[in-house]
Amino acid sequence: MSTIFDCRCSEKVGGLFPELDVPAQGVERLIDAAHVRTQPLRLPDLSEPQVARHYTKLSKLNFGVDDGFYPLGSCTMKYNPKLNEAMAVLPGFSGLHPRSDVSRSQGALQLMFELTGFLRGIAGMADVSLQPVAGAHGELAGMFLFKKYFQVRGEHERKRILLPDTAHGTNPASAALAGFSVTEVASDETGRIDLAALDEALDDTVAGIMLTVPNTLGIFESDILQVTEKVHAAGGLCYFDGANLNSYMGKTRPGDMGADVFHFNLHKTMSTPHGGGGPGSGPIAVSDALVDYLPVPRVRLENEQYKLDWNCPHSIGSVHSFYGNFLVAVRAFAYILQLGDVGLREVSENAVLNANYLQQRLKKTYALPYDGLCKHEFVLSGKGLAEGISTLDIAKRLIDYGVHPPTIYFPLTVKEAIMIEPTETESKATLDRFAEIMEIVAREAKENPQLLHDAPVRASVRRLDQTQAAKNPVLKVPLDGE
Numbered sequence: 001m002s003t004i005f006d007c008r009c010s011e012k013v014g015g016l017f018p019e020l021d022v023p024a025q026g027v028e029r030l031i032d033a034a035h036v037r038t039q040p041l042r043l044p045d046l047s048e049p050q051v052a053r054h055y056t057k058l059s060k061l062n063f064g065v066d067d068g069f070y071p072l073g074s075c076t077m078k079y080n081p082k083l084n085e086a087m088a089v090l091p092g093f094s095g096l097h098p099r100s101d102v103s104r105s106q107g108a109l110q111l112m113f114e115l116t117g118f119l120r121g122i123a124g125m126a127d128v129s130l131q132p133v134a135g136a137h138g139e140l141a142g143m144f145l146f147k148k149y150f151q152v153r154g155e156h157e158r159k160r161i162l163l164p165d166t167a168h169g170t171n172p173a174s175a176a177l178a179g180f181s182v183t184e185v186a187s188d189e190t191g192r193i194d195l196a197a198l199d200e201a202l203d204d205t206v207a208g209i210m211l212t213v214p215n216t217l218g219i220f221e222s223d224i225l226q227v228t229e230k231v232h233a234a235g236g237l238c239y240f241d242g243a244n245l246n247s248y249m250g251k252t253r254p255g256d257m258g259a260d261v262f263h264f265n266l267h268k269t270m271s272t273p274h275g276g277g278g279p280g281s282g283p284i285a286v287s288d289a290l291v292d293y294l295p296v297p298r299v300r301l302e303n304e305q306y307k308l309d310w311n312c313p314h315s316i317g318s319v320h321s322f323y324g325n326f327l328v329a330v331r332a333f334a335y336i337l338q339l340g341d342v343g344l345r346e347v348s349e350n351a352v353l354n355a356n357y358l359q360q361r362l363k364k365t366y367a368l369p370y371d372g373l374c375k376h377e378f379v380l381s382g383k384g385l386a387e388g389i390s391t392l393d394i395a396k397r398l399i400d401y402g403v404h405p406p407t408i409y410f411p412l413t414v415k416e417a418i419m420i421e422p423t424e425t426e427s428k429a430t431l432d433r434f435a436e437i438m439e440i441v442a443r444e445a446k447e448n449p450q451l452l453h454d455a456p457v458r459a460s461v462r463r464l465d466q467t468q469a470a471k472n473p474v475l476k477v478p479l480d481g482e
């Protein structure tokens, strides 16, 4: 039902509802008695200007990628082209009901079908499901596929998932949620998986390994083929966390490296608003052996008609309602079409170039525990910068200079970690300005450490007690004029 807003009315009335177009009496015959409202809905009385100002004020308290540099490692906070948004709001997509008859949703189905094809090509794998709605959700779906695979083969003793000590926290969580136990595999002194430690961990109770490639230190696993061969030889499967795909699109493919399941973070790599800014999409690509177990429904093309196939007897079932976050898929499709295969490859080349440029400059000022060529991100350490200064102080001071802090205290293998991912959409001028700010903060840390302890002083809130903020969040902002 549409609401007609009228700004001319008295201050406390923001909306006029259209005339009732159903009988006022007798609704109880149409609606289950339990669902009929007996008390008026407690909505605040607000004028339209009050509502507009409230939300505008809220938006100014936030920091987004459209405000400034956002080098949040692991999160790929690249610029989101506005063309993607224009495509996603086309009424044929945004107004489409998920229960529409397939005859009336052929365009949407075609988009899903073709996007699936693009993603299959980028991953170099047999098939793709668009249904999971986040990277972590793709991981969970992938772990269900592993489980199904071993159930069908009758290998019930395979209950362990191996995880490098650099793994993203969602990896062990997903494995555990799916009923596996987790065995950590140590990294070597170069930050890569230690092959001897891997050999040690492998046996016939191992279901597989979850790998982030390149890993969360931004380092490519140069022994990746040996790793996947060893796991396969031991009868296990290989899960690739694709959150870092931004560093190798069009250069190499997880399928060629031995992945059995690979998740995309469309909201990261294919540039759609995420974090506080929007929903995610975590499609999974699978190798031949797992195609039959993919979630339902599958989109198929038969006799020039797109259709939804629910009849997949070996499927693990649905992992989300309908088809996942369809409008994220629309944005990703638009992004891929804009760039083409050459453009996608350039995305990765420039993401890697930008990261190495910053790494080389910043290592003169900050400790770089794992030196050498990085991929799309790198990890500094705030340790030893200045007496009594922590990485948290550095991060908070960066806010005063108008940049979003990098990811801090992750990965866990680096003390006082500062994880920087500039992405390909930032100019050399922006990178230089950021490096300069990092250098200024390092100087301040030595000469006037109190500035860092007090930071931020130029943000909408001062330094928060993080424990209290999580335990007793204050989510209410006073309304304009209150």
Ligand SMILES: *Cc1c(COP(=O)(O)O)cnc(C)c1O
Pocket (backbone or CB within 6 Å): 074, 075, 134, 135, 136, 137, 168, 170, 171, 212, 216, 241, 243, 244, 265, 280, 282
């Ligand atoms: C972001 C990320 C994830 C989780 O993805 P979500 O979409 O946030 O659920 C998993 N692994 C790595 C390495 C990531 O960077």
